[in-house]
Amino acid sequence: MTFVKLYKTGQKQEKAMPDIAIVGSVALDSVKTPFGERNDVLGGAATYASFAASFFAKPGIIAVVGEDFPEAHLELLRKRGIDLRGLEKEGRTFRWQGSYEYDMNEAKTLKTELNSFENFNPKVPEEYKKAGYVFLANINPELQMKVLEQIKKPKLAMLDTMNLWISTKKQKLLEAIKKVDLLLLNDSEARQLFETPNLVKAAMQALKLGPKHVIIKKGEHGALYFTEQNHFSAPSYPLETIKDPTGCGDSFAGALIGYLAKTNDNSEKNIRKAIIYGSTIASFNAEDFSLERMKRLNMEEIEKRYSEFERIREF
Amino acid sequence: MTFVKLYKTGQKQEKAMPDIAIVGSVALDSVKTPFGERNDVLGGAATYASFAASFFAKPGIIAVVGEDFPEAHLELLRKRGIDLRGLEKEGRTFRWQGSYEYDMNEAKTLKTELNSFENFNPKVPEEYKKAGYVFLANINPELQMKVLEQIKKPKLAMLDTMNLWISTKKQKLLEAIKKVDLLLLNDSEARQLFETPNLVKAAMQALKLGPKHVIIKKGEHGALYFTEQNHFSAPSYPLETIKDPTGCGDSFAGALIGYLAKTNDNSEKNIRKAIIYGSTIASFNAEDFSLERMKRLNMEEIEKRYSEFERIREF
Numbered sequence: 315m316t317f318v319k320l321y322k323t324g325q326k327q328e329k330a331m332p333d334i335a336i337v338g339s340v341a342l343d344s345v346k347t348p349f350g351e352r353n354d355v356l357g358g359a360a361t362y363a364s365f366a367a368s369f370f371a372k373p374g375i376i377a378v379v380g381e382d383f384p385e386a387h388l389e390l391l392r393k394r395g396i397d398l399r400g401l402e403k404e405g406r407t408f409r410w411q412g413s414y415e416y417d418m419n420e421a422k423t424l425k426t427e428l429n430s431f432e433n434f435n436p437k438v439p440e441e442y443k444k445a446g447y448v449f450l451a452n453i454n455p456e457l458q459m460k461v462l463e464q465i466k467k468p469k470l471a472m473l474d475t476m477n478l479w480i481s482t483k484k485q486k487l488l489e490a491i492k493k494v495d496l497l498l499l500n501d502s503e504a505r506q507l508f509e510t511p512n513l514v515k516a517a518m519q520a521l522k523l524g525p526k527h528v529i530i531k532k533g534e535h536g537a538l539y540f541t542e543q544n545h546f547s548a549p550s551y552p553l554e555t556i557k558d559p560t561g562c563g564d565s566f567a568g569a570l571i572g573y574l575a576k577t578n579d580n581s582e583k584n585i586r587k588a589i590i591y592g593s594t595i596a597s598f599n600a601e602d603f604s605l606e607r608m609k610r611l612n613m614e615e616i617e618k619r620y621s622e623f624e625r626i627r628e629f
Numbered sequence: 630m631t632f633v634k635l636y637k638t639g640q641k642q643e644k645a646m647p648d649i650a651i652v653g654s655v656a657l658d659s660v661k662t663p664f665g666e667r668n669d670v671l672g673g674a675a676t677y678a679s680f681a682a683s684f685f686a687k688p689g690i691i692a693v694v695g696e697d698f699p700e701a702h703l704e705l706l707r708k709r710g711i712d713l714r715g716l717e718k719e720g721r722t723f724r725w726q727g728s729y730e731y732d733m734n735e736a737k738t739l740k741t742e743l744n745s746f747e748n749f750n751p752k753v754p755e756e757y758k759k760a761g762y763v764f765l766a767n768i769n770p771e772l773q774m775k776v777l778e779q780i781k782k783p784k785l786a787m788l789d790t791m792n793l794w795i796s797t798k799k800q801k802l803l804e805a806i807k808k809v810d811l812l813l814l815n816d817s818e819a820r821q822l823f824e825t826p827n828l829v830k831a832a833m834q835a836l837k838l839g840p841k842h843v844i845i846k847k848g849e850h851g852a853l854y855f856t857e858q859n860h861f862s863a864p865s866y867p868l869e870t871i872k873d874p875t876g877c878g879d880s881f882a883g884a885l886i887g888y889l890a891k892t893n894d895n896s897e898k899n900i901r902k903a904i905i906y907g908s909t910i911a912s913f914n915a916e917d918f919s920l921e922r923m924k925r926l927n928m929e930e931i932e933k934r935y936s937e938f939e940r941i942r943e944f
Contacts, residue, residue: 416826417826418826511731511733511734512869512870512871513849513867514867514869518869532850535847535850535851536862538867546941546943547865547867547941547942549862549864549942550862552828552829552853552855552860553829554830556827583944586943587944589944590944624944625859626860626861627862627864627942629861629901629905
């Protein structure tokens with residue numbers, strides 16, 4: 315096992331700590347939607363999340379890729395200022411194959427090859443251990459806990475998960491949820507985990523476990539944010555064409571925690587803003603395959619769409 | 630065929646015109662939800678809509694009930710100031726029987742008895758013909774047109790429909806839509822009518838037909854409002870317990886047009902406010918069976934929840 319080189323030969327050796335430690339998959343995706351098909355393109359929860367976060371702050375990835383992982387992808391992440399000291403290299407890259415039906419609501423997973431993730435044992439680099447923000451993206455909850463334990467007193471730890479872990483590792487997942495400040499779920503996962511069709515009830519139960527903040531992602535219907543006292547309903551952006559929704563949830567999460575890290579403010583008021591930045595980046599992400607749209611996205615476009623979100627909800 | 634008496638003997642004979650003419654069903658519903666069961670209770674689109682509208686303005690119903698329709702129900706509507714001069718009495722009352730699964734998202738229709746609605750030929754009373762507002766609630770689009778043709782120059786005509794008419798009377802429905810100012814649909818109907826899973830595309834197509842305003846109801850996910858230039862996303866109210874969602878869409882519509890009639894302002898800005906009043910009343914309606922919650926609802930509660938809607942979307 316080796317670690318990915320953080321810098322290419324001759325590049326300046328920057329020593330800055332990342333603001334956000336992000337654990338999750340870095341993958342090669344094969345995706346089919348009604349608007350086209352892409353094979354072995356850059357994907358993975360940690361990839362989308364860290365790229366989205368990089369618009370606001372400095373993320374560091376904790377993950378593993380294979381020897382077959384294209385150098386061009388690493389270069390893309392490096393150029394965004396994403397810290398790769400926590401990215402190992404071993405065996406063959408994790409691969410996900412999925413397709414979307416015409417309604418684009420939910421991905422149908424056709425194939426998952428864990429490959430190098432099968433025996434992944436995350437080691438948090440020294441430089442990451444003082445990161446103020448931690449995002450435990452969708453991954454085995456035991457690994458999520460292992461990462462969280464290695465970070466010293468983060469200001470905010472956020473956890474995402476998926477149906478697989480709710481079915482197979484529910485107890486471990488609940489233990490992990492107890493240890494984080496912000497729980498992120500999509501609506502079907504919230505219903506499944508708390509065994510209720512009512513999202514308000516699910517959120518109330520989640521808050522009782524420990525997290526002070528619960529965010530439920532609803533895809534094209536926006537997102538809900540619950541604290542013990544309050545409720546926030548974020549609209550979604552009205553896109554006429556959605557080419558590929560892969561990574562939207564992770565981009566949402568990455569931008570959200572990126573904005574929090576940038577502003578260093580975890581108040582409810584600021585989390586509401588962070589959710590809108592998350593929705594903004596996620597809406598761009600859906601406009602093209604893989605990270606294509608994010609690659610050509612700039613802050614001016616982001617701020618413009620953010621202000622459109624303000625008009626969308628005005629009455 | 631007879632007409633329902635507008636006033637009980639001895640009551641003051643008020644001659645005021647209604648502000649809003651509402652055509653649609655007045656029914657006896659039998660409903661089963663995970664929270665209970667009610668048989669032959671007051672229901673129907675025109676009933677819910679006119680009751681909801683009566684918090685803001687004076688509605689007049691155009692419909693037919695049977696000889697078996699309880700006088701107590703008529704008395705309830707009269708007391709709310711709802712004009713019944715357009716309510717005929719003949720044969721047996723329209724009956725709907727439905728149930729909701731645990732997720733409460735969509736009613737499953739178990740039985741529909743058209744009864745006196747089978748040969749209903751709506752006659753608009755003289756007193757209604759100058760109504761400034763018209764709501765063509767869910768009913769055969771040919772009857773909707775017949776009603777609209779009898780109203781002289783309304784300031785705003787709004788049309789709602791259902792999957793049945795999209796399947797069986799699509800051409801007539803499209804003709805009727807061309808004649809109204811505001812089209813109201815739920816999300817599945819919008820997708821079905823315009824043959825696209827994308828609600829933005831569906832709304833754009835609807836706007837091309839003629840209506841200046843298109844509102845798509847999304848149940849627990851709120852509502853979307855489209856004009857050619859703008860888009861508004863209304864949140865839903867986070868209810869922990871929904872006892873019976875029957876009539877929520879009609880209550881939403883009734884309150885919406887009631888508020889427009891009260892303020893006599895059909896600007897986009899005011900329609901946004903009207904949508905929030907609609908969402909407010911609909912959220913109360915779901916809290917109990919039939920019209921039970923609306924019967925004990927007052928303006929203070931309405932204004933309080935309206936201002937909660939303001940906080941829900943603030944960022």
